[in-house]
Amino acid sequence: MRILFFADASSVHTRRWVAAVVERGARAVVITRQPAEVPGAEEVIAVAPGAGKLGWFTALPQVRRVAREVAARFQPDLVHGHYVTSYGLWATACGLPVPKVLTAWGSDILVTPRQSRLMRMVVAWSMHHADLVTADSMDMIDEIARYHPAGPCHQILWGADTDKFVPATPAQGFEVVSLRTWEPNYNIDVIIEAFARVVAERPDTPAQLHLLGGGLQRAELEQKVKHLGVQDHVQFHGRVGDAEMVAAIQRSRVSVSVPTSDATSVSVLESMACGLPIIASDLPANHQWIDAQGGWIVPVRDVDALSQALLQAHDHPQQALQMGQHNHTRIEREASRRGQMDAMWRLYQRVLHPLTPRLARRRPVERT
Numbered sequence: 001m002r003i004l005f006f007a008d009a010s011s012v013h014t015r016r017w018v019a020a021v022v023e024r025g026a027r028a029v030v031i032t033r034q035p036a037e038v039p040g041a042e043e044v045i046a047v048a049p050g051a052g053k054l055g056w057f058t059a060l061p062q063v064r065r066v067a068r069e070v071a072a073r074f075q076p077d078l079v080h081g082h083y084v085t086s087y088g089l090w091a092t093a094c095g096l097p098v099p100k101v102l103t104a105w106g107s108d109i110l111v112t113p114r115q116s117r118l119m120r121m122v123v124a125w126s127m128h129h130a131d132l133v134t135a136d137s138m139d140m141i142d143e144i145a146r147y148h149p150a151g152p153c154h155q156i157l158w159g160a161d162t163d164k165f166v167p168a169t170p171a172q173g174f175e176v177v178s179l180r181t182w183e184p185n186y187n188i189d190v191i192i193e194a195f196a197r198v199v200a201e202r203p204d205t206p207a208q209l210h211l212l213g214g215g216l217q218r219a220e221l222e223q224k225v226k227h228l229g230v231q232d233h234v235q236f237h238g239r240v241g242d243a244e245m246v247a248a249i250q251r252s253r254v255s256v257s258v259p260t261s262d263a264t265s266v267s268v269l270e271s272m273a274c275g276l277p278i279i280a281s282d283l284p285a286n287h288q289w290i291d292a293q294g295g296w297i298v299p300v301r302d303v304d305a306l307s308q309a310l311l312q313a314h315d316h317p318q319q320a321l322q323m324g325q326h327n328h329t330r331i332e333r334e335a336s337r338r339g340q341m342d343a344m345w346r347l348y349q350r351v352l353h354p355l356t357p358r359l360a361r362r363r364p365v366e367r368t
Helices: 012-023 060-074 089-094 117-128 140-145 188-201 218-228 243-250 264-274 303-315 317-334 337-352
Strands: 001-008 027-032 043-046 077-081 100-103 132-135 153-155 172-178 207-212 234-238 254-257 278-281 295-298 365-367
Touching: 001 060, 001 234, 012 027, 012 077, 012 337, 027 060, 027 089, 043 060, 060 089, 077 089, 077 337, 089 100, 089 117, 117 264, 132 140, 132 337, 140 153, 172 188, 172 303, 172 365, 188 207, 188 218, 207 243, 243 264, 254 264, 254 303, 264 278, 264 317, 278 303, 295 303, 295 365, 303 317
Parallel strands: 001 027, 001 077, 027 043, 077 100, 100 132, 132 153, 153 365, 172 207, 172 254, 207 234, 254 278, 278 295
Antiparallel strands: none
16 A cells, blocks of 8 residues: 655654554655654655745646656556645645545544634535544544535554553653644643642642643743742743653643644544543533543633643542553553554555445434
């Protein structure tokens, strides 16, 4: 199987996806605006490098030309676009006469189309030209169905690497981890403020907040930490590799993910795989994974509720441990990356060898 990807080469999600399909016997080429090394890809081709929104449209003639050139030497069996409102547009508009697959990432379905009529048109057009659509939460699948896609829609999770993300003995004291990017949607400022309250209310406990992910708000967040007087309790790790990420999760007692908008969070699944309870914001995708047996759901940007949940995790360590064990078992059963990519491989095969012609297909919504 030969797959031409249109995707962000700098994203860990792209690198993991390509590595997984290559491991299963595929060959891969990546066309991207963010060139970076993608292990397993035979080529990574930059088109219109940068991040300007207009470039997604003005580069379309170049995309079609490059796609033809790649097709002449690589002969892809299918095209796969990751992120519907950008690379998904390129994938469905590339002009190659092969099946098209789209994977939605979150904001491309749940946020951007609601803010722009043009983006709603882009999503609708792309869905009409896709032979298969995947997303990683059922609320996204439901939203995609509103566009009446031409092909079937399936839930495929990014999943957690359950060989790497495993439980371990946490550090002494009360350590908390956040794996989300330092951007406004992820409300890291709220996490810092809630954690500072825990430090103030439980002064005898050695407490540490680990902030991973990196992002443009670093200076602002560091200033907030200084203002709250918790410099000795907060560590800014930034963007790190899997090994350092696993180490930070394993030494922590609870993982916090409280974005304003989100699909199924890989960082939540990875924290669950490591046996941590989760504090998550009140979003449909989080309700799909977090219940009273595995953590706490709090309103978006509610410092009081988040600090109370952190205090619950601090004051009831045995309950938190049992929640973590429940989460680990569930991820092993339902959300391992290995199992999810096996399911995706079967979907690729089905798209290449359909049982019914495209126009005769029904459009099922399936949980995989």
